[in-house]
Amino acid sequence: DTGVSQNPRHKITKRGQNVTFRCDPISEHNRLYWYRQTLGQGPEFLTYFQNEAQLEKSRLLSDRFSAERPKGSFSTLEIQRTEQGDSAMYLCASSGQGEGYGYTFGSGTRLTVV
Amino acid sequence: LAKTTQPISMDSYEGQEVNITCSHNNIATNDYITWYQQFPSQGPRFIIQGYKTKVTNEVASLFIPADRKSSTLSLPRVSLSDTAVYYCLVGRSTGAGSYQLTFGKGTKLSVIP
Numbered sequence: 001d002t003g004v005s006q007n008p009r010h011k012i013t014k015r016g017q018n019v020t021f022r023c024d025p026i027s028e029h030n031r032l033y034w035y036r037q038t039l040g041q042g043p044e045f046l047t048y049f050q051n052e053a054q055l056e057k058s059r060l061l062s063d064r065f066s067a068e069r070p071k072g073s074f075s076t077l078e079i080q081r082t083e084q085g086d087s088a089m090y091l092c093a094s095s096g097q098g099e100g101y102g103y104t105f106g107s108g109t110r111l112t113v114v
Numbered sequence: 115l116a117k118t119t120q121p122i123s124m125d126s127y128e129g130q131e132v133n134i135t136c137s138h139n140n141i142a143t144n145d146y147i148t149w150y151q152q153f154p155s156q157g158p159r160f161i162i163q164g165y166k167t168k169v170t171n172e173v174a175s176l177f178i179p180a181d182r183k184s185s186t187l188s189l190p191r192v193s194l195s196d197t198a199v200y201y202c203l204v205g206r207s208t209g210a211g212s213y214q215l216t217f218g219k220g221t222k223l224s225v226i227p
Contacts (some may be wrong), residue, residue: 005158031212042201042217043158056212091157101148101205101213105157 004106006092012112013082020078021109025094032075033103034067035091036060043091049075082113118202123222132189134221136202139183147178147185148215150201158201158217162187189223197225 005024013019025032025070030051035043046065048056051072061067064082079086091111093103120136138147146165150158162169164176164185172178175188189196207213 023218027127033212033214040219042220043199043215045216048212048214050212093157095213101163101203101215102160103158103213103215105159107156110155 003091004094004104006106006109008109009107010078010110010112012114015084015113016081018078018080019082019111020076021090021111023075023090023092023106024076025056025075026096026104027073029094029096029104030072031095032069033093033095034075034077035093036057037089037091037108038087046077062071079111082111086114087111087113118204118218120200120202120217120218120221123224125224125226126192127226128193132192132196132223134187134189134200134202134223135184136187136203137184138202140206141182141204142206145204145206147176147182148203148205149174149176150203150217152201152220161200164178192223192225193227194227195209196223198223 007022032049034046037043044059047067048062049069052069064080068076088106091108093105095103118136118138126132142150148163149161151161152158162174162176166178177186199222201217201220203215205215
């Protein structure tokens, strides 16, 4: 297992289009997190899954955002009707039992909305 | 979650020890202190975590005084490859089993040859 994998690494889309990102966590990790990071800022929490259950969502996650983790394995984050303000790095992280705050982050998907 | 305050930037020469101090005056009893490192265009990388006193691993040491209102990340003999942003975080497990982290802007460390 080589860590947390995110695809695509870069995505350029026109305003109003829908986009979907994929995250493959470390296989034995039951916790999965999505964060968003804009230039010069630290990552901001978006949502949390424990296995296949989405247990926490930030107020940042508007109705245009939806995340899934079917079967508790990979996860997808979809943004509908993208806006220029959605331009950011979207980071996925996972952690396992007993690892608490020791997340393993992926390299992220950089979204540019033009 | 407790707010953290850390310097925006620091410079250091190669080979020196670097200490980055973070204040977290409102830390709660159940909160842990965690530090992450982030290079450009990469996700953050976990460095070290502690609750009190001193923790050391192969990368860094973390010093936490008895009142836990601050913590100091110590990087021994830094090299150019340690140039990165370092985040101090205070995290608490939520009822849903999540270990949610709140990142600030971090400290941008620049190591000079």
